[in-house]
Amino acid sequence: SDIVILSGGLGPTKDDLTKETAAALLGKKLKLHEPSKKKIQDFFEKRNITPTENNWKQAMAPEGAIVVENENGTAPGFIIEEGEKALILLPGPPNELLPMFEKSIKPYLKEKEPGIILSQTIKICGLGESYVETMIQDMIEKQENPTIAPYAKTGEVHLRATARAKSEKEAKKLLKPMTKELKSRIGGYIYTTEENVTLEMAVIDLLKNNRLTLTIAESCTGGMIVSRLINVQGASDVVREGLVTYSNKAKRKYLGVKKGTLAKKGAVSEETAKEMAKGGVFFTKSDVCIATTGIAGPGGGSEEKPVGLVYIGCNVCGKITVKKYQFGGGREKIRQSATAAALTLLRQCVLEHYSKVTFGKEKKEK
Amino acid sequence: SDIVILSGGLGPTKDDLTKETAAALLGKKLKLHEPSKKKIQDFFEKRNITPTENNWKQAMAPEGAIVVENENGTAPGFIIEEGEKALILLPGPPNELLPMFEKSIKPYLKEKEPGIILSQTIKICGLGESYVETMIQDMIEKQENPTIAPYAKTGEVHLRATARAKSEKEAKKLLKPMTKELKSRIGGYIYTTEENVTLEMAVIDLLKNNRLTLTIAESCTGGMIVSRLINVQGASDVVREGLVTYSNKAKRKYLGVKKGTLAKKGAVSEETAKEMAKGGVFFTKSDVCIATTGIAGPGGGSEEKPVGLVYIGCNVCGKITVKKYQFGGGREKIRQSATAAALTLLRQCVLEHYSKVTFGKEKKEK
Structure with missing residues (x-):
C-alpha cells in the first residue's frame, strides 16, 4: 500500500491550505467535525479568549477522512483513504507532530503493513563520499533487501543498510552479512556502527x-x-x-x-x-x-x-x-x-x- | 490558486513512490515519457554502465503532467494541474531540487500568481518568546497583510513580517509602519533587522x-x-x-x-x-x-x-x-x-x- 504524509499548513491562518488543497485535489468536500469544534471552543474558553472566525477553519474535515486527535494543539490530523492508498495530513509544529505520529500514525501504519523495517548505520571518517561509493558500487547496484544508501556529512560518510522483514530477528539476519562485508571492505575508517555515536x-x-x-x-x-x-x-x-x-x-x-x-x-x-x-x-x-x-x-x-x-x-x-x-x-x-x-x-x-x-x-x- | 509541492521519492529504487502514489490518488496512469527515457539512456551510455530495469521507472510520467527537466540528475520533476490547483513533484537531492526550483518552478508560480511577497525580519535577543508574543499579541491577532509570525531560536526570537503586493514598492510601503511599531515596542532588544545578520x-x-x-x-x-x-x-x-x-x-x-x-x-x-x-x-x-x-x-x-x-x-x-x-x-x-x-x-x-x-x-x- 502506498502512503503520502504531509506535515504543516493545518493552522488557522489564510496561508494554511494543506487540507483545502488535498481535499480539492481528491474531489472531497470539507465538512464541520463537531468534536474538533468542541475542542477549539474549550481551548479558547479556558484561556478566556474569543476565537476569531478563522479558528473554526481547524474544525473542518475532508469528508470520509479519519480525524486524528491532537493532544497538544487545536489542529487535528487527517487520514484520507483511497482504496489501498492513503494521504495523511499532520500538523507542522514538532511538539504536536511527533506525539501524534507516535500515538496514532505509527499504529495505523503498523496495521496497514505488518512486519518491521530495521536499519544498521556504518559511520566512516577519512574517506570521501565518491571513494566510498566506488568501494561498494557493486553492492549498491544489486541492492534489494537490505537496501544500502550512502549519506555524506561534512568530513564523514554514513552508510545505512535497511532490511524489511516479518520479524526483528529475520531483519537482523538479513543485515548481518551486509554489515560484515562492509566492515571487511572499509576496515579502520569505520569509527562506529552505532546510530547515536558521533x-x-x-x-x-x-x-x-x-x-x-x-x-x-x-x-x-x-x-x-x-x-x-x-x-x-x-x-x-x-x-x-x-x-x-x-x-x-x-x-x-x-x-x-x-x-x-x-x-x-x-x-x-x-x-x-x-x-x-x-x-x-x-x-x-x-x-x-x-x-x-x-x-x-x-x-x-x-x-x-x-x-x-x-x-x-x-x-x-x-x-x-x-x-x-x-x-x-x-x-x-x-x-x-x-x-x-x-x-x-x-x-x-x-x-x-x-x-x-x-x-x-x-x-x-x- | 492552491499548490502543493512535494520533494523526494522520485528516484529509481522501490522505495521511491511519490509519483506512483500521487498518480494513484489523482486517478492518473503513468506513461512512458520518451525524452526522459532518452536522457537516462545517454546518462548511462556516457558512463559505460548498463542501466538496470528500475532505472526506467524514472522515465514514467503521470498522464497530462508537465515534465520538468532535471539538469543535474536523471529524475525529472512533474507539474500535475487540476483546474486552478497544481501538485508539483520535485526530486529530493538539494543539488537537483534547488536549481530546478529556481529555473522552472519559480517562473511557473510567478505566472500563476503575479505580484510579489516581501518579508522583513526583526531579530531579538534577551527576551523570551512568550514575552515577545505578549508584547505584540494585538498585532498578531489582527494581522492580515502584512502577516506577522514569531520564530523561536535558541536564546533568540525572530519576527517575520510578510507583505503581499503588486510591486516591491507597494510591499515595502505595507511593511514600513509595522516595522516601525515593532521597533518602538521592543527597542534595544532588537539586534538587527537584516535577514542575514547573526x-x-x-x-x-x-x-x-x-x-x-x-x-x-x-x-x-x-x-x-x-x-x-x-x-x-x-x-x-x-x-x-x-x-x-x-x-x-x-x-x-x-x-x-x-x-x-x-x-x-x-x-x-x-x-x-x-x-x-x-x-x-x-x-x-x-x-x-x-x-x-x-x-x-x-x-x-x-x-x-x-x-x-x-x-x-x-x-x-x-x-x-x-x-x-x-x-x-x-x-x-x-x-x-x-x-x-x-x-x-x-x-x-x-x-x-x-x-x-x-x-x-x-x-x-x-
Whole structure:
C-alpha cells in the first residue's frame, strides 16, 4: 500500500491550505467535525479568549477522512483513504507532530503493513563520499533487501543498510552479512556502527580508554574542535585545555611557536602547525595535542596560500604528524571541514600509535 | 490558486513512490515519457554502465503532467494541474531540487500568481518568546497583510513580517509602519533587522565600532562562544584570545581565579565567574572579557546547584556584571542556551557602558 504524509499548513491562518488543497485535489468536500469544534471552543474558553472566525477553519474535515486527535494543539490530523492508498495530513509544529505520529500514525501504519523495517548505520571518517561509493558500487547496484544508501556529512560518510522483514530477528539476519562485508571492505575508517555515536564521542572514548589527556590548539577552527569534544559527556576526563590562538602573539605566548618560524614560514605553514602541536603538549603537560592553522577566508588568501588551505598537526606522546588540506566552500564550511579532519587525524594517529596499524596508502581526503 | 509541492521519492529504487502514489490518488496512469527515457539512456551510455530495469521507472510520467527537466540528475520533476490547483513533484537531492526550483518552478508560480511577497525580519535577543508574543499579541491577532509570525531560536526570537503586493514598492510601503511599531515596542532588544545578520555578527560589529578587543574564557560552553564569534569574517580584529578553562587548574593558570574561591564557593559560582571575567582582561590585556561557568550535565548536578545552572560574567573596561541563569534541556541545548545568553549579555553590557542606556527592568531571560 502506498502512503503520502504531509506535515504543516493545518493552522488557522489564510496561508494554511494543506487540507483545502488535498481535499480539492481528491474531489472531497470539507465538512464541520463537531468534536474538533468542541475542542477549539474549550481551548479558547479556558484561556478566556474569543476565537476569531478563522479558528473554526481547524474544525473542518475532508469528508470520509479519519480525524486524528491532537493532544497538544487545536489542529487535528487527517487520514484520507483511497482504496489501498492513503494521504495523511499532520500538523507542522514538532511538539504536536511527533506525539501524534507516535500515538496514532505509527499504529495505523503498523496495521496497514505488518512486519518491521530495521536499519544498521556504518559511520566512516577519512574517506570521501565518491571513494566510498566506488568501494561498494557493486553492492549498491544489486541492492534489494537490505537496501544500502550512502549519506555524506561534512568530513564523514554514513552508510545505512535497511532490511524489511516479518520479524526483528529475520531483519537482523538479513543485515548481518551486509554489515560484515562492509566492515571487511572499509576496515579502520569505520569509527562506529552505532546510530547515536558521533565522531567526537568515538575520539573521546579512544583517548579515555588509553588514559590520554588532550590539549586542543586552534587557529582557523577557532574553538570548533574543543566545542564538539566538550559536547561529549565526560569530556572533562580527557580535555586538558582548549586554546584558541588566533593571533600570532597568542601562538607564541601559549604554545611557544618561534618568532622566526612565523616570520619565515608564516602562521599558515607546516612548521607552525608542528610547533603548535609540540608546544601544546609541552606547555600543558598533556599526552596529545591537536593543532590547526589555516585560511578560513573569505579574505587573506593568496596564490601560494589560497583560502581553504589548512595544516593540522597532531602530537601523540611526542610523535608529531602534520597533514596539509585544501578545503572548499565558505568560511563556516571550511572550518567545519577542518574540524572533522582534525578529529579524524587525531583518531588515526592515536590508533596508529597504539596498534601500529597503518592506515592504507589509498587513503583519500575530501 | 492552491499548490502543493512535494520533494523526494522520485528516484529509481522501490522505495521511491511519490509519483506512483500521487498518480494513484489523482486517478492518473503513468506513461512512458520518451525524452526522459532518452536522457537516462545517454546518462548511462556516457558512463559505460548498463542501466538496470528500475532505472526506467524514472522515465514514467503521470498522464497530462508537465515534465520538468532535471539538469543535474536523471529524475525529472512533474507539474500535475487540476483546474486552478497544481501538485508539483520535485526530486529530493538539494543539488537537483534547488536549481530546478529556481529555473522552472519559480517562473511557473510567478505566472500563476503575479505580484510579489516581501518579508522583513526583526531579530531579538534577551527576551523570551512568550514575552515577545505578549508584547505584540494585538498585532498578531489582527494581522492580515502584512502577516506577522514569531520564530523561536535558541536564546533568540525572530519576527517575520510578510507583505503581499503588486510591486516591491507597494510591499515595502505595507511593511514600513509595522516595522516601525515593532521597533518602538521592543527597542534595544532588537539586534538587527537584516535577514542575514547573526547575533555573533552584531556583537563583533559592536566591539569593532568601539575599538574594543575581546577575550573569551569558557568553562561549560567549552569553545562554543569563541567558535561562533570566529565564524564572523574579520573576527580577528576583535578576538584577542579564546581560553577553554574547563578544569579548575586551567581557571587558576590562565585567569588567576583564586584557589580559595574555587574551594569555598566552587567552580560554578558568582564569585568564580567574576574572577574569570576579571582575570581574562588582566592577563590578556584586552578591553572586554566574557566568561562562563556552569553545569552542562547530565552528571554533576546537586540540589543546590542543579544541571543547567550557569553563571556568566562580563567585564567591560573594568566594570564587571555577573548574571545567574537556569537553563533546561540536554547537555548540548544547555551549552547553546548559555552561548546565546553570553553573546546577549556581552552586547547589553557594551551598549550600557557606551550609551548609558539601561535595559528595561522588565527584562525577561528565558
